Amino acid sequence: MTATAGATGEAQNGPRSRKGEQTRARLLDAAKEIFEKNGFLEARISDIAERAGLSHGAFYHYFDSKEQIFREIAEVLDDELAEPMDSVILAPDSSADPHERLQTALRKHLEHYRDEAKIMGVIEQVSRYDDHVAAVRSARNQRRREQIERSIRGMQRRGIADSTLDPKIAAAALGSMVERFAELALAQGQLNCKLDVAADTLASLFVNALQMTETRLTRPRQ
Helix, strand or coil, X not given: CCCCCCCCCCCCCCCXXXXXXXXXXXXXXXXXXXXXXXXXXXXXXXXXXXXXXXXXXXXXXXXXXXXXXXXXXHHHHHHHHHHHHHHHCCCCCCCCCHHHHHHHHHHHHHHHHHHCHHHHHHHHHHCCCCHHHHHHHHHHHHHXXXXXXXXXXXXXXXXXXXXXXXXXXXXXXXXXXXXXXXXXXXXXXXXXXXXXXXXXHHHHHHHHHCCCCHHHHCCCCC
16 A cells, blocks of 8 residues: 555644654554454554554554544545546546456456455445445445546547447446455455456456457557
């Protein structure tokens, strides 16, 4: 996880000096380790401060509460997990093979999710009762669905995706499929599968669902 200043919408505490930012990053890393080990409810600020090599009181120079530091971790990770999908998936102006492009993006997404599976499991749990975490995740998921929807509309206009599909419904269904699969397979460990196989299968489901057939994908020669 990369600590990012300004990642959270809540007011940030602590010095804005380079040393202050480094200390803040240490606290974020330490908190992530404690949340992964103990879960959110059992995590204590004193444990976070001790792991970061700071006094209990020093924590409050940078964060108001356990909830605030957890929310920032959740927001940063959501952004990091979305990056490969946002930059690659269904790019309407790309001439690359859609299946290969999707497979690459999905593999990167799943690999990152796997690396952060412990904390993602905690985030999924907390989002069920923390309104702030739930609202932020919901808003970001909505933006991702809108991005996929725009891409589907673009492909429909170009004639490379089934024009009879409702792009909003398709985007919601396909986006939810990926996120739910990642949660089940990686955060909850309910599925045992190779990531390459998973990425290839999910990419095929995207292509098949949008009916991106070879005929549609074949570009006329210039």
